[in-house]
Amino acid sequence: MLSTISTIFFWIGVLAVVPYLILVFYGAYCCPEQNLKKKYNAQWALVTGGSSGIGAAIVRKLAGQGLNVVIAALDDATFKQFKETIVKEFPNVQFRFVGCDLSEPTGETYLNAIKEATHDIDVQILCNNAGYITTGGYADLPMKRELANFHTNVTSGLVLTHHFADLMLEKGLKGLITFTSSSAGFIPNPMSALYSSTKVFLTTFAASLAAELAEPKIDVLVIHPSPINSNFYSNAGKMSALTSAQKxxxxxxVIADTICRNAGKVVVSDQGPITVIMKIMMTKVMDWNVFTEIMKLGLRFNGDYKAMKVQRPLKKEN
Ligand SMILES: NC(=O)c1ccc[n+]([C@@H]2O[C@H](COP(=O)([O-])OP(=O)(O)OC[C@H]3O[C@@H](n4cnc5c(N)ncnc54)[C@H](OP(=O)(O)O)[C@@H]3O)[C@@H](O)[C@H]2O)c1
Known part of the structure; x- marks a missing residue:
């Protein structure tokens, strides 16, 4: 009896981890770099949040492969400087710049601006990458700020994917749609509750969309990066977990390289050892429900929680 139970648990363990590791190994070591311009017979790509960090690296990678790129990002000093740099770096590539705020709830204003900038071209590679993290107790932060974060991370990807997927389907074009998600979505993230939830949304959405768009040959790729050195951390506020990740x-x-290797090969790309270890530990070894209970009990002893929690004077009971 005991040996039957052990055998069952052994096979559950094997089935939970081995096929996953085979996929990870395939994505990381068996997919050579592809030229996306050739693969999708494409001329134009669009990258959101393309003015810095991962987005800027994707822009450089695609431009290096001969693709023309539309870049949509906040119209600020970072974008201004990036525009000047990128046109000098790639004098033979065409760029179109759309300065816009992707936190707009309906997406109407930035979608109109993007439609205007792309009305005469076919965007066949869409990289939904813009995003950021807001740290602090959810109820302690202004709702307006939380919603702006939600719309940037989630709504902008939904709006742009709808627009460009519809156009590609209408014209019968091959293409690629990517989402920069995060391994933060593997676990509950108290003191940045919204961020991890937005990333789980992206992953689930992308996985569903990948199946819907497989037949018309539009690839969908969602990436879970291991920590990447970018302005993400400087804009995140002080949180020791993030400071450690940045180190x-x-x-x-590496994310731009991963996109070029994994496009059309896998749907979910767990990039780097930290993401893979987190996925195994937090979703396969440790049960999610159990992990949630541990976090609920343990958070009050966490330094970040103690430092960030807003102390509210208790009202006297009548
Ligand atoms: N860095 C990491 O370790 C890591 C790990 C997992 C996932 N990610 C994800 O990777 C993506 C890119 O982040 P990153 O690390 O490259 O950080 P980053 O350097 O801060 O880049 C974020 C980009 O998004 C743009 N952006 C932010 N808010 C915007 C808005 N409301 N409207 C338009 N553009 C906006 C930024 O423009 P400005 O520069 O002008 O603000 C910037 O171009 C994000 O979705 C992030 O969640 C990052």
Missing amino acids: ISSPPS
């Missing part, structure tokens, strides 16, 4: 971070170019 072991890789350059943004």
